[in-house]
Amino acid sequence: MLGHEPVWIRDENIASWIEDGRVQLSPNVDVLVNRLLLTKSDHQLEDLQLAALYGETTPVVNAPEAVANTLHKYRAGAKLATAGLPVPDAYFGRSPRTFEDWPDYLSEEAAHKHTIGTNGQQMSIVSPDDPVSPMINDERSFVQEFLDHPNERPSDIRVYVVGDEVVGAMRRYAPEGDWRTNVALGGDVEGITDELEERPRQLAREATRVLGLDLAGVDLMPIDGEWFILEVNATAGFKGLFSATGVSAAPYIAQLAISRAGGSVDESRVTELESTLDDSVPDCKPPLVEGGDDEGVLGYTSRIRINGRSGAEETIAKSDTGAKRTSIDTDLAGRIGAGPLVGTTDVRSGTGSDTETRPLVDVDLCPNGRWRTVTASITDRTEMTYPVLLGRDVLQAYTLDISQTVEEE
Template identity: 85%
Template sequence: MTASSNSPEPQSARDSTQSASADTAQTDAGTHRVGVLSTHNSKETKAILNAVRVLGHEPVWIRDENVTSWIEDGTVRLSPQVDVLVNRMLLTKSDHQLEDLQLAALYGETSPVINEPQAVANTLHKFRAGAKLAADGLPVPDAFFGRSPRTFEEWPEHLPDAAAYKHTIGTNGRDMSIVSPNEPVGPMINDEHAFVQEFLEDAEDRPSDVRVYVVGGEVVGAMRRHAPEGDWRTNVALGGDVEGVTDDLGQEPRHLAKKATAVLGLDLAGVDLMPIDGDWYILEVNATAGFKGLFSATGVSAAPHIARLAIERAGGSIDTSQVVELETTLDDSVPDCKPPLVQKQGDDGVLGYTSRIRINGRDGAEQAVAKSDTGAKRTSIDTDLAGRIGAGPLVGTTDVRSGTGSDTETRPLVDVDLCLNGRWRTVTASITDRSEMTYPVLLGRDVLEAYTLDISRTIEE
């Protein structure tokens, strides 16, 4: 489907008694506010926002730090307000997939959404996506899915040869392996559901596949991905090499990539294909496919194509010559529309030697008194406090020198939300036993760099 054939009704035609936007910012006549929903800091997200700006429209980066919604007198209100939303939530790495999908759906009540939530949901579960493509007559590898150890034992009856064993929801080839019918494998990989898929091998010595990037019903570029030496996975994130094949891509793979994108209801996608004995198969469809590798291989950035699709979906128009000129660069500098972690306006930007804070985790929030320490690189919280609030998720570990000696202590790192001077921010803090200390939270330079420190200010428990 093309952008022109799929344009929604003007916003004024919708029932304003049901929903309305709450952001009061105004744009010039003919200028549209293009929101990009993305809580991660990928080069692709930045490039799309920067392309929107260069094309003469206003980019709005929608993140946890700035999004709000409320219902008032039967009217749904949203801030920031946008005329169209590009949904780039990376759900394969999310711990709250339903919540993230619903945020995109909430925007869908008031504005068109590029990659609507239901389409993304269709694509997110790899076996479900394959089933939907197969039901429409598209060529996909055979596969098997079961949810219990007993049912999963049946897979060799359907796939008698080697199979790819992988997560139903995953990305970057994580934890994938090749299994044979006599291997004891179950329905879960690391506590996440899995399935097996026919392992397709091409005639080349080095495994490869073709990633085709589709935007608005058109192919904007294609690359062949070669697996690293000694591996069979072609993911760029795992070290795979890429080469541009856009000009050499035949009509059949072009048709399959566009058809697969349309069948799943997506506006843009990266479609992975493989030819076997002259026949093409659809391996996967990725709703939030990166395009750094595509740019490296072809010299074409998908960012201006995505920006144009969004602007046209909002009712604007962009000359093709502008996109062609812009696609030769990938500007991944931090856009000026990125919301700050700490809002300066109206905020008390001073912290004392001790300050009263609120700290929030998965199981609740507590008030505490925190000590400021410019000698500490990272914020740390007491083990008992972390347990009470359910601090997390665990994002890694860090080694900290203990005392004045050369010994080091390995501490877990968790994400927590801190409220300082009335403003919230997310901090990756270390967990340690501070039961012998006066204060359960120590604020390090990762927090203090955004504030002025006044050591004469203190607050007691």
């Protein structure tokens, strides 16, 4: 909408190679906007390296080094404190022995948080007499001074900064009976951009700058006339901001990226677009299925490649339009390290009324040279001829010709 071509970089379309001493990237872009949601990633370091890889040759909005500064909440707080910015007192330890000393440093109630997390999940309020673990669900944690807001209903302020400018601010209210103000948890929002005073604006810009970010959602709270920085979020969403203020951060982020690449935009067009938030799937999303050798045709049986977390194999798969979901044999799943486990599904056994609970895992399948990620069920297929059954979740992208078959050599 601003006159430049967007490219959505995802696992489905990213590749890189080193040729004659030069790093090549595909897709090749003029500037990268780093919106990796690392707090929900199982491979944070690996994913962060993707942005760093682009950073070798390309300007990056929200550079990976800055995101690394922000990802660990306690470290971000330490960096802000070192720069002289006001943050709540906090305590961090990596063993039960060291962690139990936190009441010596925080005498009142504290918020027990993930060091790396999002949306306020699994946070709790603890008192000095409570047993508190340095882990929350096998992830590192810390405790932070609990700032009790003077209002009856807990609230804080989210300020959205793009390129050293405040594009919007909102007050976030906790849901009934809760103290967490995250919009994702059902909190209410109220636009306050126009009435926000200069001190919180200044703190939001300084916090973004100290952490090296180009854009951020900065959470603030005033206590007895003094402002504190609660958190800085490198990939803060802006649906809540839009619903509260009627202003979308998206055109301002795009404008920043375009200017970083040496391009230009019509300022009036940015202002026009701020009043619209289009959350439909963009046309630039790379397709799951692209290219291929046989015009998208699969046979009754097909030779496929299947990839897991620890290996890959080539095998024969049977097509079954009566099956909703693809399934793979237990032994094959073990050999390739199929995963991660993403849930379970109940499948009716044969013609009876009994059901079988099967684990669901993500695997990469390549029929006819076309890779796609599939959530497959795992079951014992040792009594079956073929270790993989392709269900409608895969077959819907192909034309099926049941006269075509392949067999093991």
